[in-house]
Amino acid sequence: MGKLKCEPDPSIDKRLALRDAIELLSGKWKVCILSNLYHRGTMRFKDILETSKGITPKVLSKELQHLEDNLMITRTVNNTKPVTVSYALTDHAGETQPVISALILFGLSHRKKIKNK
């Protein structure tokens, strides 16, 4: 997304961490995919494709690779006749729970304020 160039006061480490965290959840499909995996457990490519309505295989493939690169999900190739692949959340992905909760809490309050404008 581009390097961080501004100079606010907090430590550089915190700023980079903040940026990383936001980028990891940004984009049209990331949270959707993570949410599906969280609520349904292990899923195959096809399953995620169908539950994330509107996503195309190309985009899904890219998103899954990105999530795997960031250790948020595991990718397992199964020994089936036509090969299948299973995806599941890692323990590390579980650490996003407090983040998601905080985001939802703020988002709910925010929506109320914006709607009554």
Place this chain on the structure above:
Amino acid sequence: MGKLKCEPDPSIDKRLALRDAIELLSGKWKVCILSNLYHRGTMRFKDILETSKGITPKVLSKELQHLEDNLMITRTVNNTKPVTVSYALTDHAGETQPVISALILFGLSHRKKIKNK
């Protein structure tokens, strides 16, 4: 960023709230600008332009309008000889504190894990 089309299990309200919250912090400059305002208090257009190194007036203008539309900042025109404009965080922006903290916490842990890969 596009409508939410996936169908995970949580309530629709929470999903929209989550999406809103993430979008509000997404992009190359949002957190940077908010952080500057948080740590320096009221700032003028020129001040933000200089502390957010690399941003151009056009982009800054758009970002500030977006933040104002979302009630995160106030915009005040001052009665000075060459007109100046002051920006400041709203109380509502203060509600992002827990979100930011959670994001930083996860981001720090995430960076550690990724670096040692």
Place this chain on the structure above:
DNA sequence: CAGTATCCAAAGGGATACTG
């Protein structure tokens, strides 16, 4: 000073078809 106007490059994302 605080923006706006124009032009432009790069990234994100969609439609469709194809492959191992």
Place this chain on the structure above:
DNA sequence: CAGTATCCCTTTGGATACTG
């Protein structure tokens, strides 16, 4: 089934110059 390949459109953001 699980992707890739191509093509194309939209969005984001940068460079530069200009205005009230």
